[in-house]
Amino acid sequence: MGKLEAYEEAQNGVRALDFRGYAIDSPEMYRQYQSRNSFGLGPDHRIHRIFQKNYLEDDIANQRLTLPRANATIWKDPLENPLADVEDIDVVTGRPICLGSLVRSFFALCWTQREFAKPEDWASFSHGAEAVRISTTVGKLMDRVMSITDPEYMFRGWIVGVEYKEPHLIQAMQNPSEVYARIDSQGALLAMAAASVRSQFSSEEEVRLLYDQSFNRAPIKSRVIKNGKLLQIPFDWTDFIDEQVVGREQAGT
Template sequence: MSNLDNFQCLNQVVNGLDYRGYSRESGEMIEAYMRRNMFGIQPEMKIHRIFQSAFLEDDIRHNRITLPVASAGFWKDPLENLLANVAGVDEVTGSDIDYGSLVRPFHALCWTQRERATSSDWSSFSHGKPATRITTSAGKLMGRLVNRDDSSYMHRTWLVEVEYAKEDRIKALQNPSEALNRMESTGALLALSAATVRSSFKDESEVRLLYDTSLIPRPSGVTLDESKGLVHIPFDWDDFIEKSEDAPPC
């Protein structure tokens, strides 16, 4: 099944709970929304990420997790977050429409399903600094970010197996019609657009965490550093890291 098929199937579970009278703050509904926003990823699936050790230690010390903005400029790839620069014109008023504003507030953190890191993984993510690779589960990651204290939790946080596409296909999607077609109430189609990556990176087997900072109010303790393109989110690191390894010597 595709990511969208999985989402639609799991959204039926949410609708069923809603029909039966469960509140959005109930444990059952929070679990259902979390599973829906994982697009079929199983909670027990192991995911891995290489952090620069200093940044990881700083986040743990401050009980937070830091996500960079999902932008072409930050990640130095013009096809990242493919709708971010899409604009159009209102046919009635003639005024400009900034469709990219729908997805520019996404911040993201890249994880992988691959059990073992390659030498290129270490070089790409360490940027020449001491680095640490950690292993956890998809459910632990989402479970610490989706909670009843966030009134918009059902639309804010997503965990997606990246869809890989050829460059010409991604460029073809960068138009106002595509943005309009993805404007629906759940936000899932916009999240999927921000998890579409060129095929040349397919060997990364990426699982992408997305966090939408545009939804107001933000949860207590979330801080946005727009000058650096970062969001800091309160995070419980206790029992989160299941395994860790330092970068191999050069």
């Protein structure tokens, strides 16, 4: 089953629970939304990420998770979050419409479903510093980024397996018709677009956490820092890490 099919099946489950009278903050509805926003990745699906050790320790000490904005400049790739700079022209006023604003509020963290790290992973993500590769599950991550006390939790967090495409196909997405085709009341198609990555990175087997900061009632203690480049959200690290491996990039060895 593809990602979109898995999403639609889970969304049908949301509708069924709503018809039966389940409230948004009921455990049943909460779990169903988590399933929907994971695009077919089960709660026990293992994921892994390399953090620079000092940043990880700082987040753990402060019970938060720091995410960079999903932005081409910050990620140093012009095809990251490809819809972010798309504009159209208002036929009435003749003024530009910033369609990309629909996805500019996404912050993201890259995880992998590859069980074991490759030497080049440490080189890419440690940036020469001491680093730690942690393992956890999709369910544990969703439990922490989708808080049942957040009235907008169902729109806040997404975990999606990256779709790898040739660069010209991602470039072809950067037009108004693509954005209009992806506008829906739930935001799923826009999240999928933000998880489109060049095929040269397919060996990373990425699973992307997306967090939408655009809603008015953001969780308490969440904050945007570094001139909008980073988002820090409250995060319970208790029992989150199942396994960790410490490593260091050894350039030239």
